Amino acid sequence: MRKDWQTLELCDRFFDSIERKDYDTLEACYAPEAVIWHSHDSLYQPRADNLAMLKRGMETQPKTRFKERRVRVFEGGFVQQHTIYVTHESGFVGQMDVCFVGYVRDGMISRAYEYFDTGQIDKFLPPREPER
Amino acid sequence: MSEMANVMTEYEIRELCHEFFDAYQDGRVDVLRRIMSDDCIVWHNVYGRETTRDENLEAYPNSYTGQRRRTYNDRIINAFHDGFVIQYSLNGVMHTGHKGALWICIVGRVRDGKITRIDEYMDTSKFAAWMGGPRA
Numbered sequence: 001m002r003k004d005w006q007t008l009e010l011c012d013r014f015f016d017s018i019e020r021k022d023y024d025t026l027e028a029c030y031a032p033e034a035v036i037w038h039s040h041d042s043l044y045q046p047r048a049d050n051l052a053m054l055k056r057g058m059e060t061q062p063k064t065r066f067k068e069r070r071v072r073v074f075e076g077g078f079v080q081q082h083t084i085y086v087t088h089e090s091g092f093v094g095q096m097d098v099c100f101v102g103y104v105r106d107g108m109i110s111r112a113y114e115y116f117d118t119g120q121i122d123k124f125l126p127p128r129e130p131e132r
Numbered sequence: 133m134s135e136m137a138n139v140m141t142e143y144e145i146r147e148l149c150h151e152f153f154d155a156y157q158d159g160r161v162d163v164l165r166r167i168m169s170d171d172c173i174v175w176h177n178v179y180g181r182e183t184t185r186d187e188n189l190e191a192y193p194n195s196y197t198g199q200r201r202r203t204y205n206d207r208i209i210n211a212f213h214d215g216f217v218i219q220y221s222l223n224g225v226m227h228t229g230h231k232g233a234l235w236i237c238i239v240g241r242v243r244d245g246k247i248t249r250i251d252e253y254m255d256t257s258k259f260a261a262w263m264g265g266p267r268a
Contacts, residue, residue, distance in 0.1 A: 039235055039255050072217070072239075074210035075142075079217040081239060081251060097177045099237045099253040101210075101217060113219060115237040117177050119256030 004073040007104055011078045014102075014109065015066045021058040027051055031108035039115040063087035077103040092126035138244050145211040145242055149218055152240070152247060153204040159196075161189050169246040177253045198263060201225045215241040215249075230264025 017025040035044040066082040080100045087093050096116050103111040148167060155163035172185040206221040222234040234254055241249040
C-alpha cells in the first residue's frame with residue numbers, strides 16, 4: 001500500500017538533516033545500496049562517496065538551505081524541486097535551482113538523480129582568488 | 133458532471149506526457165498547442181524565467197537550428213496526482229553529422245487533460261558537446 005506521508009517525511013528528513021548538519025540522520029536516509037546520479041557527469045556516485053562529500057560540506061560551509069521546496073510523491077519515490085542556498089566561509093551565498101528525483105525502498109532512498117545547470121556554477125561557487 | 137470526472141488517472145497523465153514528447157519530437161506544434169493549456173507556463177532553469185505557451189511554441193523552429201533530427205529517448209515517467217516527472221535522454225543528429233546527447237528532467241503539472249506548467253532542468257555546460265564542432 002502506498003503511504004505518501006511516509007515518503008514525504010523521508011524527503012523532509014533528508015533535506016532538513018543537511019540543513020541542520022545532522023550527519024547521522026542523513027546517513028540513515030540512504031539505503032545500503034544507495035547510489036546518487038548527477039547531471040553534470042552522468043555518473044552514479046557510490047553511497048560512501050556521496051556521504052563523504054555531504055559531510056565535508058557540513059564541516060566547511062556555515063549554512064545550507066533548501067528553499068522553495070515543491071515536493072510530489074509518486075509510486076516508489078518522490079521529486080523535489082528547490083533552490084539551494086549555500087553560505088560559504090567567505091560569506092558568499094551561492095544558489096542553484098535543483099530537481100531531485102528520489103527512489104525509495106523500505107523507507108530509505110535507494111537511488112537518486114540530481115539535475116542542475118553547471119553552466120551557472122559562478123552563481124553557486126564563490127569567485128576564485130586570482131593566481132599569483 | 134461531477135467534480136471527480138475531471139481528475140486525471142495515472143494512465144491518462146502518462147499518456148499525456150508521452151503525447152507531449154512525441155509531438156515535440158515530430159514537430160507537431162498543432163498538437164502541442166492543443167495539449168498545453170492556454171495559460172500554460174514554461175520555466176527553464178537555464179534562463180531562470182517563465183515563458184508563456186505561445187512564446188515557447190513560436191521559438192520552437194529556432195530551437196532546431198543546426199539540427200537534423202531530435203529524439204526523446206529512455207523516458208522514465210512517474211505520475212502523481214496533478215502531474216508527472218520525466219527523466220529522459222535527448223539524442224540529436226546535427227547537420228554536420230555529429231551526434232549528441234543531453235540528459236534532462238522535466239516536471240509537468242496537469243489539469244483537465246492538459247499540461248498547465250513545465251519546469252525544465254538541463255545542463256548548459258553540455259551544450260557545446262551536444263552540438264559538436266563545425267563541419268570539418
